[in-house]
Amino acid sequence: MRLTKKLHSCVRLEKDGATLVVDPGAFSEEDAAAGADAVLITHEHPDHYDEGRVRAALEAGAEVWTLRSVADTLSAAFPGRVRTVGHGDTFTAAGFEVEVHGELHAVIHPDLPRITNIGFLLDGSVFHPGDALTVPERPVDTLMLPVMAPWNKVSEVVDYVREVGPRLTIDIHDALLTDLAHPIYDRLLTDLSGAPHKRLPPGTAHTL
Structure with a gap:
């Protein structure tokens, strides 16, 4: 499995000649979902879901799996190619x-209503949690780790890694980090997360 990090929370995974893309959002490259056979979307926030990018992928032949709030914006135009999924589905x-x-x-703030969010575990190995610190119900080899967001702080990120216990973590949700901050986060996560x-x-x- 070959994993390519795109901007912010978007990743491309390739295996046996097929390509799967997770969370091509507005902070990602314009062509983040180009050439994808399948697109997975964790939730509706624009840094994870850019409708134009996903529609372009659908028009080129991709299929989409996502939660209802996103699927409802696409299903009518692409019948049978946008599938709604939720916790426990495979x-x-x-x-x-x-x-x-x-x-x-x-939770971003108690005064803000919480929206739905799903994470995807791929081939029992790579977990992308979207905008949540969800602990999968089985061991994870590689954790795509949301390192910086309005809804987390570094101590929570460290504790999340400790609870999941992956073999490796790879940064996502990092578009808001400056070059000055990267070494600080790298050091803290390396020294404390386990x-x-x-x-x-x-x-x-x-390559995974």
Whole structure:
């Protein structure tokens, strides 16, 4: 499996000639979902779901799996190609075996209503949680780790890694981090989380 980090929370995974893309949002590259056989979307926030990017992928032949709030914006135009999934569901997309974990977005502030959010476990190995610190109900080899967001702080991120116990963490949700902050987060996560930590510059690939 080849994983390519895109900007912010978007990742591309390739296996056996097929491509799966998770969370091509407005902070991601314009072509983040181009050429995808399947697109997975964790929730409706624009940094994870850009409708124009996803519609372009659908028009080029991709299929989409996501939660209802996103599926409702696409289903009518692409009947049979946009599937609604939720916690506990399993399916196959672009040759990847996918499990859905989680139900709610992390709390941003008590005064703001929580929206739905799902995470995707791919081939029982790579977990992308979207905007939540969801702990899957099974071991995880590689955790795509939301390192910086309005809804988290570094101590919570460290404790999340400790609870999941992955073999490796790779940064996502990092578009708001400056170059000055990267070494601080790298050091804290490496020293405290208990798992090897890798930060991939956008466009960089890693073989799992």
